[in-house]
Amino acid sequence: MTDRYVLAVDQGTTSTRSIVFDRSGRMVAVRQREHRQHFPRPGWVEHDPMEIWANTQRTAAQVLRDVAAADGDVVALGIANQRETTVVWDRATGRPVGRALVWQDTRTAELVTELSARPDAAIVAERAGMDIAGYFAGPRLRWILDHVPRARERAEAGELLFGTMETWLIWNLTGGPEGGVHVTDVTNASRTLLMDVRTCRWDADLLAFFDVPAVMLPEIRPSVGVLGTATALSPAIPIAGALGDQQAALFGQVCFAPGDAKCTYGTGSFLLQNTGTELVRSRSGSISTVAYQLAGEPVRYALEGSVAVAGALVQWLRDGLGLIATAPEVETLARTVRDNGGCYVVPAFSGLLAPHWRGEARGLVAGLTGYVTKGHLARAALEATGWQTRDVVQAMEADSGLSLAALRVDGGMTTNNLLMQFVADVLDTPVVRPMVGETVSLGAAYAAGLAVGVWSDVEALKRNWHRSAQWTPVPARARALSAEYPRWERAVQLSIAWGAP
Amino acid sequence: MPGTVQSIERAAAILQVVAGSGGTLGVTEIAGAVGLAKTTTHSLLRTLLAVGFVDQDRSTGRYSLGAGLLRLGAGHLDVNELRARASNWADALASRSGQAVRLATLAGDHVDVVHHVFRPDDSVQVLDVGTRLPAATTALGKVLLASAAGRHGGGTGVGDVAVDRVELAEVRARGWATGRVGPDLGVSGLAAPVRGSTGLVVAALGISGPTSVVLDGRGAPRPALLTMVLDAAQAVSRELGHSG
Numbered sequence A: 001m002t003d004r005y006v007l008a009v010d011q012g013t014t015s016t017r018s019i020v021f022d023r024s025g026r027m028v029a030v031r032q033r034e035h036r037q038h039f040p041r042p043g044w045v046e047h048d049p050m051e052i053w054a055n056t057q058r059t060a061a062q063v064l065r066d067v068a069a070a071d072g073d074v075v076a077l078g079i080a081n082q083r084e085t086t087v088v089w090d091r092a093t094g095r096p097v098g099r100a101l102v103w104q105d106t107r108t109a110e111l112v113t114e115l116s117a118r119p120d121a122a123i124v125a126e127r128a129g130m131d132i133a134g135y136f137a138g139p140r141l142r143w144i145l146d147h148v149p150r151a152r153e154r155a156e157a158g159e160l161l162f163g164t165m166e167t168w169l170i171w172n173l174t175g176g177p178e179g180g181v182h183v184t185d186v187t188n189a190s191r192t193l194l195m196d197v198r199t200c201r202w203d204a205d206l207l208a209f210f211d212v213p214a215v216m217l218p219e220i221r222p223s224v225g226v227l228g229t230a231t232a233l234s235p236a237i238p239i240a241g242a243l244g245d246q247q248a249a250l251f252g253q254v255c256f257a258p259g260d261a262k263c264t265y266g267t268g269s270f271l272l273q274n275t276g277t278e279l280v281r282s283r284s285g286s287i288s289t290v291a292y293q294l295a296g297e298p299v300r301y302a303l304e305g306s307v308a309v310a311g312a313l314v315q316w317l318r319d320g321l322g323l324i325a326t327a328p329e330v331e332t333l334a335r336t337v338r339d340n341g342g343c344y345v346v347p348a349f350s351g352l353l354a355p356h357w358r359g360e361a362r363g364l365v366a367g368l369t370g371y372v373t374k375g376h377l378a379r380a381a382l383e384a385t386g387w388q389t390r391d392v393v394q395a396m397e398a399d400s401g402l403s404l405a406a407l408r409v410d411g412g413m414t415t416n417n418l419l420m421q422f423v424a425d426v427l428d429t430p431v432v433r434p435m436v437g438e439t440v441s442l443g444a445a446y447a448a449g450l451a452v453g454v455w456s457d458v459e460a461l462k463r464n465w466h467r468s469a470q471w472t473p474v475p476a477r478a479r480a481l482s483a484e485y486p487r488w489e490r491a492v493q494l495s496i497a498w499g500a501p
Numbered sequence B: 001m002p003g004t005v006q007s008i009e010r011a012a013a014i015l016q017v018v019a020g021s022g023g024t025l026g027v028t029e030i031a032g033a034v035g036l037a038k039t040t041t042h043s044l045l046r047t048l049l050a051v052g053f054v055d056q057d058r059s060t061g062r063y064s065l066g067a068g069l070l071r072l073g074a075g076h077l078d079v080n081e082l083r084a085r086a087s088n089w090a091d092a093l094a095s096r097s098g099q100a101v102r103l104a105t106l107a108g109d110h111v112d113v114v115h116h117v118f119r120p121d122d123s124v125q126v127l128d129v130g131t132r133l134p135a136a137t138t139a140l141g142k143v144l145l146a147s148a149a150g151r152h153g154g155g156t157g158v159g160d161v162a163v164d165r166v167e168l169a170e171v172r173a174r175g176w177a178t179g180r181v182g183p184d185l186g187v188s189g190l191a192a193p194v195r196g197s198t199g200l201v202v203a204a205l206g207i208s209g210p211t212s213v214v215l216d217g218r219g220a221p222r223p224a225l226l227t228m229v230l231d232a233a234q235a236v237s238r239e240l241g242h243s244g
């Protein structure tokens, strides 16, 4: 019998990956291509949408060729994408009006301060489920409309289209200027600040608040369901799922029950907890976001704790300080000492996201003494990721009242045993890693495969999930770290105070 | 450069030339490249040959970098780096074989478990990264001892480990080993070597599971599992830059 395969495209911050999965959720083929990071000014981060589209086409064509000889048919395509990254393009020519504004870009800081000061600013948190922050796509779109010559005029005339990365790719995959489908999935739409998080429709008041013309917005669709046919691929296959990358990881980790949570440790760290069909209003600094929606079913929600700098701090030890040659060596260095030597690193490189949301915060190393060595610094850098996880978990538990039975983890940092044990101890919760580390791609594949019947239901997906490792908290360590936690909290307060104007 | 030893400087210059040439130069060309007399160059090359830092092609007389030098570099492969690079392939092996997977390096008469992937049946298992297993009886250990013995020449010099030298020679020749995992005879292991960019064995990758699943009635590995283990070990070797 021929197997039925699903293609996933993971359009990430640093690269685009195309992966083919079989019905057991196992990787059959993978191709990857990095794209250029453009830093035109301090705080500005841009990607070239044409380069990303070319990489998508190329890697997808390559994996489809890789599996052409295999005993299986690729029956659907699912897309997961870097979230909040904003593209605006000309619907007639398919040319972007400029480079994409990446989620790490902080150019909207001033605009955000201005918008937040308006008397009607409270409607954003109330309707969109999250406070105004430069992290989301809406302010970036507004920035483009304000700064790209004639952009507003052309947008109002219906000549320009807006999209996050999945929208841009789906439009191109389905024909581009020749009949391309202009759609977004509900998880990505929930990251714009333009959507009413309850009705899952664009909200007229929010559009007015941000001064964004409705004609340029894509149609909002469920995450699981056919969106169009990818005629740009050969063979043409239905695009049957799309999710923001963190929601895709939640899906790939089969966190389908309220309370289920996962944390992805890559450049940043992103903890999402499923809250079911109920939207939980955060009072403690988490984000209320859409987890996923199956066509014809109610929307599922999640609370999210987004941390901008996790693996990026390790990268900084490597590239900025030259303390290590490769990221995994940070563990070797950290193991040269027994503790952090009283040292805390707060990696607020461009402010702090959840649960603090303090754009002005700046990084610091607290507790330096002559005793501290590079080993202590390495340990403190890893611990920073663990402490930040505790910050967001505490906020989330306060909001949802759902306590965490276990944390499912994935991402590049999960091969670091020292860090994973620290996370288990600092949360006093078991930490579990699944057999398929590529949970983002897997989630996109699951969404698409579910839509076309490769898998019958989410229960079938749950049977594919297996544990590959577990870190169990050590009670004495957990107690000691709880006692130490206020020191970390103080370091965070200092980093906020340091950046205050 | 005050305080430097001239002959070491010269030897270093020679090694740089030899490394850059890819094994195409004889003594005359090397002497020319480093600006030394041919006799001086020759005696330096003879010392480098004796310590294994260069090799000489018998028929052409040309020099290339020696295995001794490459081994120095291979020793620097960080175990955490090794785990990170092996992780996807180890997961895939566990998932395909349905067995637990371990990656190990040699530490005297023991092996250190560098990476461990649970058997994918969601039963209670304990992560044993950092624990030591006996080298002489485990599949992982035999693979590593066999390659260590090979490096020291023909099955001698593997320390005080009591091993079956005939078996090690066999393991080396066929490229895999079977063995026990702990005191329990009901559990067996099957492992293959992982090679670094220099071609030297840097680790062993293997599965372990119920003896009746891993081995047939005569103690030979099940062919399907053997293929999976060999493929995975080769994939990790490629990931580390081994081209063979």
Ligand SMILES: Nc1ncnc2c1ncn2[C@@H]1O[C@H](COP(=O)(O)OP(=O)(O)OP(=O)(O)O)[C@@H](O)[C@H]1O
Pocket: A011, A012, A013, A014, A015, A082, A265, A266, A267, A268, A310, A311, A312, A313, A314, A315, A327, A328, A329, A330, A331, A411, A412, A413, A414, A415, A416, B080, B084
């Ligand atoms: N063993 C390790 N210990 C600590 N940090 C690590 C380790 N391995 C990788 N990292 C860090 O993890 C990050 C890479 O992880 P990963 O590839 O999952 O994410 P990503 O680059 O965020 O993904 P994408 O480009 O798809 O958005 C880097 O920042 C790197 O420094």
